[in-house]
Amino acid sequence: MQSNSGAAFIQRFLKNPAQVGAIAATSPAVSRRLAEPIPETGDPLVVELGPGNGAVTEWILRRLGGRGHLMAIEIDPVFAEMLQRNYPALDVAVADAGDLAKLLSDRGLGTVDTVVSALPWTTFSDEQTRRILRALAASMSPDGVFTTITYTTARMMPPWRRVLAALNDTFETVEPSRAIWANLPPAFVYEARRPRLRA
Incomplete structure (x- = not known):
């Protein structure tokens, strides 16, 4: 990553705190945990939502190898321009996460194996949250994992x-990690499995 990415993250937070959702980029400890469910073999299709300055992206790419x-x-x-530069x-899409199905279709991509997200969910309305989660469920494989x-x-x-x-309405199982204190602020990673597909 470029050295100015941390400063850029703070600038984007100050400009639009609700959209960015955090004062600091995701720590390596949390980023590594978010990427853990990505399959260690094969050629998985992974989607990252809200990559920001790429703190988690780096760990996803390491996992994919x-x-x-x-x-x-x-x-x-x-942030999208920064990601593309770094x-x-x-494959960077400047788009709303709720448009996932169209983005996959436009690229000729199939079902998603893993979705990794650092979206600021608590700043969204319930309708917006459910719209995004429905889009994920409809685009994921039956044994897909969302973190x-x-x-x-x-x-x-x-x-x-x-x-x-x-x-819990969208996935069959939803489990939190233990608190990860090496983050600002301390965080939990939630792992959701087996999307409940809805028409």
Whole structure:
């Protein structure tokens, strides 16, 4: 990563805190945990939602080790440009995560094996959250895995409870990790498996 990525992250947070959702980029400890469910063999199709400055992207690419395909969906054009500059071969889409099905279709890609997300879920409306999760479920393989992050400061608050309810409606199993203290703020990684496909 380029050395100015941390400063750029703070600048984007100050410009649009609800869209960025965190004051600091995701730590290596959390990034590694988010990427863990990516299959270690084969050529998986992986989608990253809200890659920001690429802190998690780097760990996803390490996990893939040159295999498969990673599409990063980033709504902020400044972050998207930074990602493309730092990872020239990366498939970056400047788009809304709810448009996943169209993005996959436009690229001729099939069902997704793993979705990794650092989206600021608690800033979304319930309708927006469920729209994105429905798009994921409809695009994932039956044994697909979704990982996402929330912070210890948000976990017991009503907005996250709404997100958790939506996750449980969308996936058969939803399990949190232990608290990961090596992050600002400390975080939990939630792992959701087996999407419930809806018409």
